[in-house]
Amino acid sequence: MAPVPDVLADLEWRGLVAQSTDRGALAAHLAGGPVTLYCGFDPTADSLHVGNLVPLFALRRFQLAGHRPVALAGGATGFIGDPSGRTSERSLLDADTLARRIRTLSAQMRHFLAFGEGPTDAVLADNLDWTRDLRVIDFLRDVGKHFPVNVMLDRESVAARLDSGGLSFTEFSYQLLQSLDFVELYRRFGCRLQVGGNDQWGNITAGLDLLRRVESASAHALTFPLVTDASGQKIGKSTGGGNVWIDPAMTSPYALYQYLLHVDDRDVGTYLRLLTFLGRDDVEQLDVATAQRPRERVAQRALARELTALVHGPAELARVEAVSATLFGGGELSSLDEDTLAAALAEAPSTTVGTSDAPLVDLLAAGLGLSKSDARRAIREGGAYLNNVRITDGNASTSAADWLHDRFLVLRRGKRAIAVVERVPHDGAGSRAAPPE
RNA sequence: GGCGGGUUGCCCGAGUGGUCAAAGGGAGCAGACUGUAAAUCUGCCGGCUCAGCCUACGAAGGUUCGAACCCUUCACCCGCCA
Numbered sequence: 001m002a003p004v005p006d007v008l009a010d011l012e013w014r015g016l017v018a019q020s021t022d023r024g025a026l027a028a029h030l031a032g033g034p035v036t037l038y039c040g041f042d043p044t045a046d047s048l049h050v051g052n053l054v055p056l057f058a059l060r061r062f063q064l065a066g067h068r069p070v071a072l073a074g075g076a077t078g079f080i081g082d083p084s085g086r087t088s089e090r091s092l093l094d095a096d097t098l099a100r101r102i103r104t105l106s107a108q109m110r111h112f113l114a115f116g117e118g119p120t121d122a123v124l125a126d127n128l129d130w131t132r133d134l135r136v137i138d139f140l141r142d143v144g145k146h147f148p149v150n151v152m153l154d155r156e157s158v159a160a161r162l163d164s165g166g167l168s169f170t171e172f173s174y175q176l177l178q179s180l181d182f183v184e185l186y187r188r189f190g191c192r193l194q195v196g197g198n199d200q201w202g203n204i205t206a207g208l209d210l211l212r213r214v215e216s217a218s219a220h221a222l223t224f225p226l227v228t229d230a231s232g233q234k235i236g237k238s239t240g241g242g243n244v245w246i247d248p249a250m251t252s253p254y255a256l257y258q259y260l261l262h263v264d265d266r267d268v269g270t271y272l273r274l275l276t277f278l279g280r281d282d283v284e285q286l287d288v289a290t291a292q293r294p295r296e297r298v299a300q301r302a303l304a305r306e307l308t309a310l311v312h313g314p315a316e317l318a319r320v321e322a323v324s325a326t327l328f329g330g331g332e333l334s335s336l337d338e339d340t341l342a343a344a345l346a347e348a349p350s351t352t353v354g355t356s357d358a359p360l361v362d363l364l365a366a367g368l369g370l371s372k373s374d375a376r377r378a379i380r381e382g383g384a385y386l387n388n389v390r391i392t393d394g395n396a397s398t399s400a401a402d403w404l405h406d407r408f409l410v411l412r413r414g415k416r417a418i419a420v421v422e423r424v425p426h427d428g429a430g431s432r433a434a435p436p437e
Numbered sequence: 438g439g440c441g442g443g444u445u446g447c448c449c450g451a452g453u454g455g456u457c458a459a460a461g462g463g464a465g466c467a468g469a470c471u472g473u474a475a476a477u478c479u480g481c482c483g484g485c486u487c488a489g490c491c492u493a494c495g496a497a498g499g500u501u502c503g504a505a506c507c508c509u510u511c512a513c514c515c516g517c518c519a
Contacts, residue, residue: 230475239465258473265474295472328473373484374466381481383467414466415473 007065011222013280014273016058018198018225021208026220029192034119035067037193038185040127040178040200041109042074042082043093043101047247048108050236050256050307054224054274056112058195059122061277063113068120070185071109075102075128076177083171084157084199092170102126108246112310123189130184131177143176146213147206155202175206182207183214192219198226227274230266235274246311253312254347257320258416260304261297265290268299276306323347327410327418333387338405345408350420357398360384360391360411367411367419378413385412 008027011017020026029035039055041048048056059069079098093101106124113122152158152175161167182204185191194204204221211217227235236244244259245251251259263271268290272283286299309317326336326344333341351367364375364384376394378384384391386402387410402409409421 262473265472268474294474297472297474300474324473371484373487374482376487377481378467381467414468417466 007062007067010061010065010280011058015227015270016054016224016274018223019201020222021220025218026193026222029220030065030067035062035193036070036185036189036191037062037067037195038070038072038125038182038191039195040072040074040077040181041105042078043098043105044078045243045245046101046104047245047250048105049243049245050259050275051234051243052236053112053246053307053311054227054235055196056109057275057277058224060113062195063120063122064277066120068123068189069113070123070125070189070191071113072181072185073102073105073109073124073126075099075126076131077127077174077181078102079128080174080177081171082157082174082178082203083161083167084174084203102128104247125185125188127177127181127184131180139176139180142214143180143210146210147176147179152206155206157199157202175203178203179207179210182219183211186211186215186217186219192217193222194219195222195224198223227270229270230264235271248312248316252347252349253308253316254320254323254349256311257304257308257317257324260307261300261324262416263300263303265294265299268303271303272299272306276303276310278302278306319343319347327412333410334404336404338407341404341408345410345420345422348418348420350422353421353423355423355425357400357402359395359397360386361394363398363409363421364411364413364419367421368413368417370413383414386410388412 008017008023008030037059039059041052041056056071059071063069075098078101079093079095081092106126109124115122115124152172153162155175157175158167158172161171178200182191182194194207196204201221201223204223208219208221211219229235229237238244238259239262243251244256260271269283269287272278272286276283278286282302286302289296289298305317305321308320312320322344323346326333326341327348336344349367351363353363353366361372361375361379364370364378365372368375370378375384379391379394382390382392386398387404398409403423404410407422409423411419411421
């Protein structure tokens, strides 16, 4: 990850620029020395997900190019709810949930940006800091006065909602809060560039206007495209529809790695550009590999390696690669020695049972989180496997010979979903164990 | 406040007293083909002690041998009128 001198050109090559204010002026601003820029992150969940990494990594790209990123946690804006991209009113979060989310959000952002006191060290801010004690009258006079309602109504995010049931005054006010953030960050850090997802364009330009009015300062804006994959899903949505989270307790490193390995050929180039720090030469070589030798999936492997390492670290990556090699390597599971197997399988989703043999349907249900009906169905359809061998008898139970090294059972549904069952001689049966951190 | 329309399984949506676990589409799952892709074809797609049973059609009551379908009340949504 060598520093990139011309960030703007790099971002453009990556497909990261959807809109910007005058490109020449922005380029000149960036060329004039370390620039302070910010991107806001509202606490909409208990963890960041893969899609959130696009703007976060973009901040990192600026930092690597010698600029100072400000990661702004939306302690205030998250309390209000952004109407952008929504068709209906958000339900309000309670203060405890919000505070908890802000804490985890901050911790996760800290993992990807270098924070500190130096000129290009990142800064973490929370907009609750300057809104908590703000008085309504002051807010209405100092901020509200600068917002013509007719302009506010024209903003895409508001107009869309007026056509679909309206929105509350609370959400209507969101753009004022976000604009105030820009002004505040300008005052505190001299921040004159805001970046964000393209759905933020309206909110960002509102901030530009306010900044010009109250500080007579000119500033810049740049937005990232909201990328959807070949099937129309937002980036970072698993096929089941759920988000792929950064928190290992919510999405295991193994699941993240597997998700990335399964990325569609048509999308993998985009993902490499947005979600890794690989340089242009490397990425373009991988593009060629995908076009010429798609079955090797070199690009998917590179993507999975890079991002898993960034999110969970190299040690975790090594473990996850080992499981994948063991489970999908095509070799005989029974030929692996116990230590190799134990180490590899420790990373896979696992379930612990007592010593006695049990019906396979029950084990499938418990191990893979299926209902028993689903487990029966999987066997009936020929989609269930024990130790890589198709299960044909829906009433079968395990027998002594099935336990690898007298300890493990590898269950699989279809090509992808795998669960390890380990039996533990001593304590109770049936308790589920989360994959170790 | 008045009048009218609506609320169906993950989503959209048909069904207007028995043959309804509920048409059709989407999403999802499995099999075949492959590359742990995509496309295509086939099957599946509430739960369970699975040839049967249980739970379900906004909620609660009621009518009936029998209700997603009829009646009453309540909740929420959408129109139109004040």
